[in-house]
Amino acid sequence: MEGKGPLASDFDVILPDLAMGQRTPERAETKILEEACNIALSAANLKPEDLEYMLAGDLLSQIISSSFAARQITAPYLGLYGACSTAAESLILGAMLIDGGFADTVLAATSSHYQTAERQYRYPIELNIQRKVTAQVTVTGASAAILKSQGTGPRITCATVGRVIDLGIKDSSDMGSAMAPAAADTLFWHLSDTNTRPEDYDLVLTGDLGRVGTVMLGEVLKDKGIVLGPNYNDCGLMIFSQDQDVGAGGSGCACSGVVAMGHIYKSMLRGLIKKVLLISTGALFSPLSFQQGETIPGIAHALVIEQA
């Protein structure tokens, strides 16, 4: 479905189906992540043994997709969990490892899969259930980025690690609203730390707030005196087109992953945009915590990607 969306031409591989010829959707997700890593390696002319670290995470319990993919990639591996914010989390940590002098070559990767997420967080795939207007669709895909201490491509120049913010949303079919306050908080602190305004970026991009969450973000930011202009967008809104039946938009680790590493990266290489503020958002709940009536805490990590 993502392959029929407006950003399809910027993806390296469009999957023909969700199964990838695998026995289970979980295996399919691992396979997609492995492929993304291999494509990134060959694009950078690297072999797995050139990698000093692999940083990866996904949505499944015990992050099996990432760990199983790391089994094939064979690089020293650190598994991450930041729900749908993992794309930014892995890039930030990778950039910090390099900046701190601990590595020169790092792979940062993440994946999500519609069916594995449905199975873990919601209902059986074939169950007759109507998606609520606020609910989003998990993006099936994987993104992988090679970070290097040298080279000419876009660079990560600045990052703001977010705080966990919970304003009491309990509705797991409205994660945009649950995550919007975290995005607002991270954006606020990022702007005040770096003394910048939203207009200073060619693009301010949130991860997967979707149609509902972006509205809530605007409302919360109003209270903080920040107004987002036409240079604001959300990966969850960009990845699908309006006429695709996707509820309030896309979500999942791969949502901000494939939009940023696919579409945004290529737009930067083409020189269309130079400075992007990416804020990947995540909802830090589990099916268990939801059933026990706990609220849904949100997280958001911001990083600035610049093309000189």
Add this chain to the structure above:
Amino acid sequence: MPLDEAELGRRQARYQEIVKQNKPRPPILRNFLLAFVVGGAICVIGQAVLEFFTARGLTVDEAAGPTLAVMIFLGALATGLGIYDDLGELSGAGAAVPITGFSNTIVAAAMDFKREGYVLGMGSKMFIIAGPVLVFGIVSAVLIGIIRMLAT
């Protein structure tokens, strides 16, 4: 700076007000109409099956059993073909309420959990959605039965 509980409570209340005001409303009229049309269509099929059996000499009471069996089979078939979840997405309760929907909950769960094995996967989890319906359906049937026994 430690978390200030009272301040957090105020912020939560304010945010939930914002969310309530800005949340999109579900398209109720469209949902009602689609539920009526799809649910009605399933019932028409059920009626046709019933007519088929009564035309072959069964009484309406006798035909109810085989009709249900046929409808359960059709629901299971549509689930296996991957149609029934689309029907549910389109029409909500229109697809969920008829017995075909009940059949869908069991078959969908069975298909999903088959990957974890026939015993610990499918066998233990195929009633994960239908289970509560059965439990509370049977409990309320027993309760009503007791009331009826006492009242008559």
